[in-house]
Amino acid sequence: MNIGTRKILDRSFTAVGIGSIVVMALALMIVVVPIVYNGIGAVFFTGTVEHRKMLHAEFKRGDSQDLSSEVASSDRYRAKVYDMLTGFEAELEAMAPEKKAEYQSKYSQVRTALQALLGPLPGDPEPMLTRFKYGQTRWEKAEEKLHDLLYESKWDNSNPNVMSNEYFVSRAIGFEGTSLVKLFPYVKDNLENMLLPEFTVYWGFITDSSVDSHFFGGIWPEIQGTFFLAIGAMLFAFPLGVVAAVYFTEYARPGFLNSMLRSANSTLAGVPSIVFGMFGLAFFINTMKVSESKSVIAGALTLAIMILPTIIRAAEEAILAVPKTYREASLSLGSTKWNTIATVILPAALPGILTGGVISLGRAAGETAPIIFTAAVSVGSAIGLADVFSSPTPALSWNIYNLASEHEAATQIRHVQYGMVLALVTIVLLLNLSAIVLRARISKKLKG
Amino acid sequence: MLMTTDVRKTSESLPGQKATREIYLPPQRSSITGGGTAHIAAKEFSVYYGEFEAVKKVSADILSKYVTAIIGPSGCGKSTFLRAINRMNDLIPSCHTTGALLFDGEDVYGKFTDEVLLRKKVGMVFQKPNPFPKSIFDNIAYGPRLHGVNDKKKLMEIVERSLRKAAIWDEVCDRLDKNALGLSGGQQQRLCVARTLAVEPEVLLLDEPTSALDPKATAKIEDLIQELRGSYTIMIVTHNMQQASRVSDSTMFFYEGILVEHASTAHLFTNPKDPMTEDYITGRFS
Numbered sequence: 136m137n138i139g140t141r142k143i144l145d146r147s148f149t150a151v152g153i154g155s156i157v158v159m160a161l162a163l164m165i166v167v168v169p170i171v172y173n174g175i176g177a178v179f180f181t182g183t184v185e186h187r188k189m190l191h192a193e194f195k196r197g198d199s200q201d202l203s204s205e206v207a208s209s210d211r212y213r214a215k216v217y218d219m220l221t222g223f224e225a226e227l228e229a230m231a232p233e234k235k236a237e238y239q240s241k242y243s244q245v246r247t248a249l250q251a252l253l254g255p256l257p258g259d260p261e262p263m264l265t266r267f268k269y270g271q272t273r274w275e276k277a278e279e280k281l282h283d284l285l286y287e288s289k290w291d292n293s294n295p296n297v298m299s300n301e302y303f304v305s306r307a308i309g310f311e312g313t314s315l316v317k318l319f320p321y322v323k324d325n326l327e328n329m330l331l332p333e334f335t336v337y338w339g340f341i342t343d344s345s346v347d348s349h350f351f352g353g354i355w356p357e358i359q360g361t362f363f364l365a366i367g368a369m370l371f372a373f374p375l376g377v378v379a380a381v382y383f384t385e386y387a388r389p390g391f392l393n394s395m396l397r398s399a400n401s402t403l404a405g406v407p408s409i410v411f412g413m414f415g416l417a418f419f420i421n422t423m424k425v426s427e428s429k430s431v432i433a434g435a436l437t438l439a440i441m442i443l444p445t446i447i448r449a450a451e452e453a454i455l456a457v458p459k460t461y462r463e464a465s466l467s468l469g470s471t472k473w474n475t476i477a478t479v480i481l482p483a484a485l486p487g488i489l490t491g492g493v494i495s496l497g498r499a500a501g502e503t504a505p506i507i508f509t510a511a512v513s514v515g516s517a518i519g520l521a522d523v524f525s526s527p528t529p530a531l532s533w534n535i536y537n538l539a540s541e542h543e544a545a546t547q548i549r550h551v552q553y554g555m556v557l558a559l560v561t562i563v564l565l566l567n568l569s570a571i572v573l574r575a576r577i578s579k580k581l582k583g
Numbered sequence: 584m585l586m587t588t589d590v591r592k593t594s595e596s597l598p599g600q601k602a603t604r605e606i607y608l609p610p611q612r613s614s615i616t617g618g619g620t621a622h623i624a625a626k627e628f629s630v631y632y633g634e635f636e637a638v639k640k641v642s643a644d645i646l647s648k649y650v651t652a653i654i655g656p657s658g659c660g661k662s663t664f665l666r667a668i669n670r671m672n673d674l675i676p677s678c679h680t681t682g683a684l685l686f687d688g689e690d691v692y693g694k695f696t697d698e699v700l701l702r703k704k705v706g707m708v709f710q711k712p713n714p715f716p717k718s719i720f721d722n723i724a725y726g727p728r729l730h731g732v733n734d735k736k737k738l739m740e741i742v743e744r745s746l747r748k749a750a751i752w753d754e755v756c757d758r759l760d761k762n763a764l765g766l767s768g769g770q771q772q773r774l775c776v777a778r779t780l781a782v783e784p785e786v787l788l789l790d791e792p793t794s795a796l797d798p799k800a801t802a803k804i805e806d807l808i809q810e811l812r813g814s815y816t817i818m819i820v821t822h823n824m825q826q827a828s829r830v831s832d833s834t835m836f837f838y839e840g841i842l843v844e845h846a847s848t849a850h851l852f853t854n855p856k857d858p859m860t861e862d863y864i865t866g867r868f869s
Contacts, residue, residue, distance in 0.1 A: 389676075458713070459674075460709060460711060460713035461713065461715060461716075462674070463671060463674070463707075463709060463713065464709065464713045464714075464715065464775070464778075465715075465725070466671065466674070466702060467669060467671060467702055467706060467707040467709075467779070468702065468703070468706070468725060468726040468729065468778065468779065468782055469699050469700065469702045469703030469704075469726065469729060469730065469782055470699070470702075470725075470726075470729050471699050474729060478725070478729075479715060482716075482717075483715075483716055580716075580762070581716035581762070581764075582716065582762065582764055
């Protein structure tokens with residue numbers, strides 16, 4: 136091959152390499168940027184007076200004097216809305232029956248939209264669910280609800296050959312000629328005065344428990360559950376994995392049984408995680424009866440079984456990478472085999488073992504399937520350390536799925552879902568980062 | 584029990600060579616107490632790797648407190664023989680031995696031999712310096728700690744004594760807590776010697792200790808061997824003929840697993856009995 140071709144080949148390989156890295160980075164950006172942007176929105180957002188009311192009522196937070204003056208000022212603007220409503224109701228009573236029926240349904244739609252915007256209206260019965268006790272807590276949601284109030288959504292089905300189109304009709308037109316027609320421009324112009332939006336930093340999103348299945352409040356039970364499960368899994372899997380790796384590398388005689396065990400271990404690493412979930416349910420809960428039903432301990436054991444092969448593999452590699460000369464040096468000084476392993480081999484292999492461990496910890500924190508049947512519940516409060524043997528726990532991975540797909544008002548609480556995703560990504564990222572730092576520090580110590 | 588048998592004449596069968604060969608013992612040195620007793624004795628001792636016989640029926644006496652050099656071309660079994668003495672070959676699963684190898688009159692490969700105790704008495708320094716990735720202090724203290732010395736003051740004493748014996752104390756005394764891997768190759772090797780001395784062995788096996796070092800570091804190691812001669816039974820494998828003649832009292836020449844000649848160094852280098860030895864030391868083959 137002549138020099139020219141060789142150089143061209145070299146350069147094209149470089150170009151392909153850089154190109155693939157750029158493509159990867161872009162793909163990562165496309166995924167990560169919306170997560171970060173929307174996730175941060177769960178903590179930093181424009182909150183309304185309803186949010187502050189909710190915080191005060193549910194978490195006893197905020198200054199009650201400031202709050203009551205705010206509420207008084209917003210109520211002044213709201214009072215006019217309520218007056219208009221009572222005025223229109225009186226007007227409605229006086230109407231002819233057909234006309235009354237026509238307006239009645241439109242009017243109830245207006246009331247529903249107003250309830251969503253401002254919370255319960257005067258005369259409404261006290262709502263059972265917390266989610267109906269407050270108006271919109273977030274300004275951007277309030278603007279959406281304002282749109283719902285001002286416009287009625289309709290569907291254009293005129294052309295059967297295309298999908299029907301949504302279009303909006305102003306509700307004000309429907310109330311032309313009644314006193315209620317003034318309500319719409321009034322709400323539109325005075326919404327800020329009624330809700331008093333201001334920039335809010337809600338750290339409680341991380342430390343609060345959820346209120347009424349994540350309509351309000353934070354995600355602390357999920358974060359805590361994730362830590363319990365991941366650390367619990369590590370407590371079982373790490374010592375077991377390191378001991379198994381020591382056995383495989385130092386004690387096992389090469390032979391049929393050993394190679395079978397090793398290939399079984401490799402196969403186990405490739406088993407889909409949902410299979411581990413089913414196994415956890417069948418073995419730990421139904422057979423071993425570690426708990427009555429779902430529990431943190433059952434989930435942690437299941438996760439431990441799942442990450443065990445990875446830990447064993449990483450530890451094996453790390454132990455095999457320890458130079459033979461260390462072993463020789465230790466043995467030649469009159470050290471026993473066990474002593475050599477404990478004082479020379481394992482310390483030298485520690486960076487590799489720890490890296491494998493922390494990566495597995497991240498995986499355990501992020502896995503959903505193994506905990507569906509063994510540990511996770513969709514709504515719950517944070518559990519105490521003593522309850523891990525008996526109670527299930529919410530966990531980030533499972534609740535992200537649950538809130539996005541099975542929650543009855545999934546579209547209402549997108550910011551919570553994004554917040555959870557960001558929290559999980561951050562936890563896993565921090566774990567991996569700490570692994571890198573730990574590894575670097577120990578390697579530096581070993582290298583001198 | 585000490586070996587007192589003075590094996591002046593040993594018969595060994597060499598294919599295609601005369602059956603009996605005279606073994607020349609090094610001259611007695613009056614300054615060495617206990618000189619002339621065999622500390623290590625091999626009798627028809629063979630080492631096999633699987634089917635391959637790496638060391639073939641070697642019979643030899645290694646005298647107490649003498650420096651014995653082992654020379655020979657690559658792959659002649661000299662390292663295997665050396666490593667057989669403190670059973671480092673145990674690490675190779677296919678390795679096994681026949682014949683007898685006696686240390687202080689006890690069979691090294693006996694059924695009830697404690698190889699851990701044996702290795703404590705028979706220390707070894709390897710071809711490549713292999714300090715542990717620990718501090719200099721911890722490296723030296725590793726052996727004593729293993730054998731139950733935990734008192735900080737006593738450990739410090741042992742560390743200083745060992746480092747002084749290995750002629751490296753002055754270079755490292757102010758940085759005992761620094762990682763040993765930060766030392767130069769020559770210093771590391773002397774540290775390894777000090778580490779071995781710290782467990783107070785009777786025998787020092789040196790497996791090509793200077794092959795990875797520059798001439799200056801090599802000279803220091805050789806000086807060190809001179810310092811230690813008379814206090815320990817030293818065996819050194821080397822490729823360097825000059826080194827063998829400089830540092831040793833007696834020399835063994837191995838060829839293809841056979842101990843061709845074992846004589847006092849002066850004798851072997853000036854007046855080799857075997858034509859093969861002569862060819863080798865004159866550099867006609869290697």
